[in-house]
Amino acid sequence: MLGVFGVCKPLIGVIHLPPLPGSPGYRRVRFPDVGGNTWDFESVVEYAISQARVYESAGFDGVIVENYGDRPYSARVGVGQVASMSYIVGSVVKSVSIPVGVNMLRSSGYEAFYVAYVTGAKFIRVNNLCELRVSQEGILRPEARRLSKALSELGAYEDLYSGKLLVMADVNVKHSSPLVQIQSLQDLVRECIERCGIPLYSIIVTGTRTGEEPGYDRVEEVLPVAKDMGVQMYIGSGVNHTNISKYWNVADGFIVGTSVKIGGRTENPVSEEKAIALAKLVKHSREIVGCK
Numbered sequence: 563m564l565g566v567f568g569v570c571k572p573l574i575g576v577i578h579l580p581p582l583p584g585s586p587g588y589r590r591v592r593f594p595d596v597g598g599n600t601w602d603f604e605s606v607v608e609y610a611i612s613q614a615r616v617y618e619s620a621g622f623d624g625v626i627v628e629n630y631g632d633r634p635y636s637a638r639v640g641v642g643q644v645a646s647m648s649y650i651v652g653s654v655v656k657s658v659s660i661p662v663g664v665n666m667l668r669s670s671g672y673e674a675f676y677v678a679y680v681t682g683a684k685f686i687r688v689n690n691l692c693e694l695r696v697s698q699e700g701i702l703r704p705e706a707r708r709l710s711k712a713l714s715e716l717g718a719y720e721d722l723y724s725g726k727l728l729v730m731a732d733v734n735v736k737h738s739s740p741l742v743q744i745q746s747l748q749d750l751v752r753e754c755i756e757r758c759g760i761p762l763y764s765i766i767v768t769g770t771r772t773g774e775e776p777g778y779d780r781v782e783e784v785l786p787v788a789k790d791m792g793v794q795m796y797i798g799s800g801v802n803h804t805n806i807s808k809y810w811n812v813a814d815g816f817i818v819g820t821s822v823k824i825g826g827r828t829e830n831p832v833s834e835e836k837a838i839a840l841a842k843l844v845k846h847s848r849e850i851v852g853c854k
Contacts, residue, residue: 566661566684566728567623570853571810573844574663574796575617575837576819578630578828579650580606584642585632593631594829603646609831610650611657616832618658621841626663626687626817627651630828635668635699644673652681663687663730668697671705671729675712678727685728687766687798687817690735692754697738706758713760728763732798733784736768747780748787755791764794764814772828773820775800778808785812803840810847 580601581587592598601609614625627650629643639647647666655662661684666674671688678686688705695702709729713719721727733751734740744750755762767776767784776797788795794814801809802821809816822837824830848854 566725567815569623570848571813571844572623572815573621573841574624574626574815574817575613575620575622575822575832576630576665576817577610577613577617577625577627577654578819579610579628579632581631581633582606582629582643582646582650584640584644584646585629586634587631588642591631591633594827598829606646607650607653610654613832614654614658614660614662616834617837618660620832620834620837621845622660622837624661624663624684625654625658626665626685627654627683628665628687629667632667637668637699637702639666639670639673644677647673647677648681651677651683655682661685663728665689668699669702669705672708672712675709675718675729676716679712679716679718679721684726685730685763688729688731690738691729691731691733691760692758693733693735693750694741695735695738696741697735701741702735702738706760710759719761722761722763725763729760730764730766730796731758731762732766732768734767734780736770736772736774736799747783751784751787752791755787755793762793764788764796766796766798766817768797768799771799773800773826775802775805778812781809781812803836803843806840806843807847816844 580593663685664674665687669690674686796815798817820828824833
């Protein structure tokens with residue numbers, strides 16, 4: 563299933579935004595936190611567009627816009643962040659030809675879907691679709707019910723079935739721990755896909771922290787369930803130039819941010835050199851296996 567990306571094993575770059583209006587750090591907290599600036603809104607918009615264009619020119623197949631700088635996060639975003647993301651994502655969509663996605667931290671799939679729907683974005687990432695988790699931000703409640711509400715309000719189920727707009731969902735959510743015991747990761751994935759009530763394009767497997775790879779064993783555990791359920795499986799953290807070959811034959815796509823940033827710091831701008839090198843590696847790997 564090529565979906566909106568039009569290629570097999572898409573490479574998606576993450577745009578980690580500075581603090582937005584509505585977050586505690588807006589125009590107060592420096593971003594990056596060492597030697598960075600305090601950003602006004604116009605500068606944030608310009609930054610998002612510039613980063614999207616770097617990914618596009620490097621050869622990435624999509625970008626996802628994330629309110630990464632809004633720390634400390636609340637469990638769900640406020641109206642200021644929704645308004646800001648709508649304007650930013652809409653501006654990015656108009657500035658690049660590759661698909662644009664939305665991720666709203668900490669667990670705001672409902673709001674992310676509305677932003678994607680009204681801006682012409684093509685996919686969303688939901689960090690906590692179907693689990694009850696505890697995190698630094700408090701208890702993270704599953705978003706499946708709220709996201710279903712957004713789909714009903716917008717009459718958008720057909721958009722998901724047709725592949726016009728995709729929902730991608732993390733499992734075993736990073737930076738958090740489960741509040742209820744699960745028998746296995748496979749059981750968690752199967753339950754999530756079967757019971758969320760939403761047509762999923764992919765599940766996302768990550769490490770326990772931003773920039774940490776999931777490990778081959780975890781990916782291999784999830785893979786048969788994803789295939790059996792007809793859902794794509796993406797690697798959502800920790801992929802870099804040296805380890806992508808390890809995951810190439812098992813993953814359906816890759817979401818990459820930290821490893822292609824200047825100095826390997828998540829908050830930093832994209833390194834054009836690193837982004838080009840990774841995109842070339844992916845293109846070469848596609849050519850080897852005849853996957854386009």
